[in-house]
Amino acid sequence: MTGVHDTTSQRYADARLSGREIEVLRVWAIAPSRCDAARRLSVSEATVATHVSRIRAKYASVGRPATSTCQLLARALQDGLADLRDL
Numbered sequence: 001m002t003g004v005h006d007t008t009s010q011r012y013a014d015a016r017l018s019g020r021e022i023e024v025l026r027v028w029a030i031a032p033s034r035c036d037a038a039r040r041l042s043v044s045e046a047t048v049a050t051h052v053s054r055i056r057a058k059y060a061s062v063g064r065p066a067t068s069t070c071q072l073l074a075r076a077l078q079d080g081l082a083d084l085r086d087l
Contacts, residue, residue: 012078013062017055022081024051029073029082 017025024041028048031037038045052072059066059075066072076082 012075013064015055015058015062015064015075015079017058017081021051021055021058024048025055025072025076026082026086028052029076030086 024037027040028034028037028051031040034045034048038048041048056066056072059072064075066075073082077084
């Protein structure tokens with residue numbers, strides 16, 4: 001089925017994140033702060049915040065809202081975009 005991930009026998013609608021959004025999500029997830037994530041990505045804190053906001057909006061658009069950091073990390077784990085060993 002296109003646009004759906006099959007993870008641990010559950011199906012999740014694909015938020016269709018861009019490569020850059022996935023990169024930002026992975027760095028942001030392990031960084032101790034938004035400032036640190038921005039430094040690692042060589043962008044401003046506002047750019048990190050914009051990417052995270054757009055990522056949240058994409059998840060919400062497919063019926064998988066992620067209003068908290070924990071929910072956003074859960075979505076990334078469910079979609080195979082992050083690994084617990086990296087967190």
